[in-house]
Amino acid sequence: MTSLKDVISHLGGQWSPPPSFKKTRVEPGSPVNGYLDFQQIIGHTEAKHALEVAAAGGHHVLMTGPPGCGKSLLAEGFPSILPPLSKEIQLEVLSLYQLSRSSYTLNHQPPFRNPHHFASAIAIIGGGQFPRPGEISLAHHGVLFLDEIGEFSKKTLDMLRQPLESGIITISRTHASITYPASFLLLAAMNPCPCGYAGSNTHYCTCSAKQIVSYQNRLSGPLRDRFDIHLSLRPVNFEAAAKLGEGEPSKMVRERVKQARERQYHRYGTEIYNSRVSYGDLLYASPLSRTQQTMLQELSIKKNWSNRTQIKIIRPARTIADLQWSPAITDQSIQEAIHLNRV
Numbered sequence: 001m002t003s004l005k006d007v008i009s010h011l012g013g014q015w016s017p018p019p020s021f022k023k024t025r026v027e028p029g030s031p032v033n034g035y036l037d038f039q040q041i042i043g044h045t046e047a048k049h050a051l052e053v054a055a056a057g058g059h060h061v062l063m064t065g066p067p068g069c070g071k072s073l074l075a076e077g078f079p080s081i082l083p084p085l086s087k088e089i090q091l092e093v094l095s096l097y098q099l100s101r102s103s104y105t106l107n108h109q110p111p112f113r114n115p116h117h118f119a120s121a122i123a124i125i126g127g128g129q130f131p132r133p134g135e136i137s138l139a140h141h142g143v144l145f146l147d148e149i150g151e152f153s154k155k156t157l158d159m160l161r162q163p164l165e166s167g168i169i170t171i172s173r174t175h176a177s178i179t180y181p182a183s184f185l186l187l188a189a190m191n192p193c194p195c196g197y198a199g200s201n202t203h204y205c206t207c208s209a210k211q212i213v214s215y216q217n218r219l220s221g222p223l224r225d226r227f228d229i230h231l232s233l234r235p236v237n238f239e240a241a242a243k244l245g246e247g248e249p250s251k252m253v254r255e256r257v258k259q260a261r262e263r264q265y266h267r268y269g270t271e272i273y274n275s276r277v278s279y280g281d282l283l284y285a286s287p288l289s290r291t292q293q294t295m296l297q298e299l300s301i302k303k304n305w306s307n308r309t310q311i312k313i314i315r316p317a318r319t320i321a322d323l324q325w326s327p328a329i330t331d332q333s334i335q336e337a338i339h340l341n342r343v
Contacts, residue, residue, distance in 0.1 A: 036077035039249040043236035056260035057319030058273030060186040065233030067196045071189035075145045080250035083258040084108030100133045111142035117151035127171045139184035149188040150218040164226045230342040260322040274318045313337045
């Protein structure tokens with residue numbers, strides 16, 4: 001605002017100042033400075049493939065492993081395989097940053113938010129005396145990374161269930177309620193126990209069985225069920241990884257993710273992922289064969305799976321088939337989805 005007239009117009013709701021943002025010279029689709037390229041991450045071939053599936057289908061991921069095994073490293077590289085945002089979605093994200101009065105770097109990369117576990121519930125969910133969008137809304141159309149998710153308060157974690165299911169968050173106040181969009185991919189990491197070395201072959205775990213169970217129970221069953229992909233990570237054997245050579249650069253992975261998403265958009269007639277489309281529409285577009293139905297039913301009885309668990313397998317299986325250019329869900333994609341779910 002450069003004049004008193006601008007101030008009066010703004011206070012009267014007749015004019016708003018143009019949004020402030022930082023411009024970066026980043027080409028569309030290229031990784032932003034600060035994000036690791038997948039090629040820079042040694043080893044973790046299986047984990048990187050699982051993250052490719054997550055990026056392609058919008059599936060939430062929980063990574064578990066001891067300190068130093070590469071959980072945070074994989075999270076830092078994850079944004080580099082995400083396709084660029086369209087102009088319409090970019091403006092939608094920009095509007096949320098303007099509402100929260102947060103700076104926004106103008107580029108085509110999806111937002112990546114990494115709040116500390118000391119952050120309050122209001123900072124993460126949104127609200128306050130003068131309600132503003134929280135971290136989950138600032139991660140809209142992007143990624144919310146919760147490192148050491150077990151250290152976040154149980155109240156905060158339980159409040160994530162609504163936006164993970166519906167893609168919005170409603171904040172109720174005495175005289176009104178406000179709804180913000182919050183459709184994000186949740187990427188979480190945690191240790192297997194308080195000391196971090198349960199099941200390790202190189203360190204001795206000092207935690208009792210009761211302490212381990214209590215630590216794992218910090219993630220409630222309903223919240224844990226929201227994760228389609230569960231990764232159990234171990235430290236990398238650098239000698240073995242060196243023999244395999246360099247992995248794929250993020251650019252190649254990002255192109256496959258982009259093509260898989262386009263196949264989903266074409267199949268459902270709108271920009272929606274396999275993780276978000278209704279289960280009825282998913283099966284209508286990609287029905288399971290009788291053999292596949294029988295296989296899942298037998299496994300459900302044998303392993304005492306719930307209906308939600310079966311759905312958690314079918315959704316990533318459809319994404320894996322998309323990455324394989326398959327028009328239908330294959331037996332191989334179902335088996336791989338079961339492996340990724342660790343059920």
